[in-house]
Amino acid sequence: MKYFKKELLKKHTSFKIGGPAECYCTVKTIEDVKQALKYANDKKMAVSVIGAGTNLLISDDGIKGLVINISRGLNGIKIEDDKIVVGSGVMLQRLIRFAAKKSLGGLEFLAGVPGSVGGAILMNAGAWGKTIGKYVKSVKVLDHNGNEKIILRKDMGFAYRKSILQGVEQIVVEVVLKLRKMKKKTIEQKIAEFVGKRKNRHPLGSPNCGSVFKNPEGKIAAILIEDAGCKGMRIGDAQVSMKHANFIVNLGDAKASDVVKLITVVQGKVKTKHRIKLEPEVKIMVESKT
Numbered sequence: 001m002k003y004f005k006k007e008l009l010k011k012h013t014s015f016k017i018g019g020p021a022e023c024y025c026t027v028k029t030i031e032d033v034k035q036a037l038k039y040a041n042d043k044k045m046a047v048s049v050i051g052a053g054t055n056l057l058i059s060d061d062g063i064k065g066l067v068i069n070i071s072r073g074l075n076g077i078k079i080e081d082d083k084i085v086v087g088s089g090v091m092l093q094r095l096i097r098f099a100a101k102k103s104l105g106g107l108e109f110l111a112g113v114p115g116s117v118g119g120a121i122l123m124n125a126g127a128w129g130k131t132i133g134k135y136v137k138s139v140k141v142l143d144h145n146g147n148e149k150i151i152l153r154k155d156m157g158f159a160y161r162k163s164i165l166q167g168v169e170q171i172v173v174e175v176v177l178k179l180r181k182m183k184k185k186t187i188e189q190k191i192a193e194f195v196g197k198r199k200n201r202h203p204l205g206s207p208n209c210g211s212v213f214k215n216p217e218g219k220i221a222a223i224l225i226e227d228a229g230c231k232g233m234r235i236g237d238a239q240v241s242m243k244h245a246n247f248i249v250n251l252g253d254a255k256a257s258d259v260v261k262l263i264t265v266v267q268g269k270v271k272t273k274h275r276i277k278l279e280p281e282v283k284i285m286v287e288s289k290t
């Protein structure tokens with residue numbers, strides 16, 4: 001295992017923002033994760049976990065302790081009856097393509113959502129009214145001492161962009177998903193449809209972190225933001241997207257501090273106009289935690 005000092009985390013986020021990790025490593029297997037945890041414990045370093053970095057805003061000052069990047073490994077994927085057993089480092093798009101090949105459907109709504117399976121489970125990623133949590137049978141996690149545990153779906157606390165794993169020291173290493181037999185052609189058609197819808201709506205040309213805010217109950221954050229006059233608003237190189245108001249795009253050299261300021265301004269304007277406090281969906285990482 002190799003450990004790197006001062007690895008720039010902007011290289012590992014879709015926003016292209018983030019300072020250095022005090023210490024950084026990638027892992028290939030569950031044993032590697034355990035080894036990395038032991039290394040951090042021996043050195044009394046805090047541990048943070050990142051996946052593909054597509055839902056992350058990392059501080060310009062970086063992260064203290066060890067940052068473990070899961071998305072370069074833990075990439076096993078296999079079928080057991082109508083279930084898929086998948087490593088948490090597998091990219092969602094690979095998972096969906098794999099399932100389609102095996103005529104297993106259900107996850108097409110995630111077509112075009114970037115990120116790893118681990119990040120998607122932690123966030124209960126979803127789109128078009130559906131979420132991944134519905135298809136989960138169980139999740140294998142490690143605590144920061146390297147102890148394994150299996151959590152059944154009923155105990156995962158899945159809700160809108162929420163799971164029980166947020167803010168606790170548990171690392172997702174493997175997930176069992178239950179899908180349903182479907183015609184391969186139907187699955188592929190649905191995938192193409194969902195990808196097309198995304199291309200038309202999202203600003204895919206500039207670095208971003210997907211939706212910045214959660215949709216408040218019964219409302220659409222993008223519409224509230226647009227109505228509050230925030231579309232195109234800019235601080236430094238961070239700008240509220242002209243194409244989709246719930247995206248902030250990095251026009252070149254945006255700092256995390258610019259994005260945080262912009263988030264605060266947007267929240268203020270929406271509060272004034274609509275009396276609604278927008279809650280960030282993006283995970284803001286300023287200190288070490290999973």
Ligand SMILES: Cc1cc2nc3c(=O)[nH]c(=O)nc-3n(C[C@H](O)[C@H](O)[C@H](O)COP(=O)(O)OP(=O)(O)OC[C@H]3O[C@@H](n4cnc5c(N)ncnc54)[C@H](O)[C@@H]3O)c2cc1C
Pocket residue numbers: 014048049050051052053054055056070071088112113114115116117118119120121122123124125126127165170171172173202204208209210211283289290
């Ligand atoms: C263009 C674009 C479009 C998007 N569209 C959607 C969408 O439609 N729906 C949606 O839900 N999301 C969307 N997202 C956000 C993002 O893709 C998802 O939230 C994704 O599931 C995050 O996965 P990740 O691997 O990138 O996680 P990261 O961003 O790396 O991490 C997110 C959080 O999960 C934690 N984490 C990551 N891996 C693990 C692990 N193995 N164990 C424990 N904790 C872990 C991190 O510590 C962090 O708190 C979009 C993002 C972009 C850039």
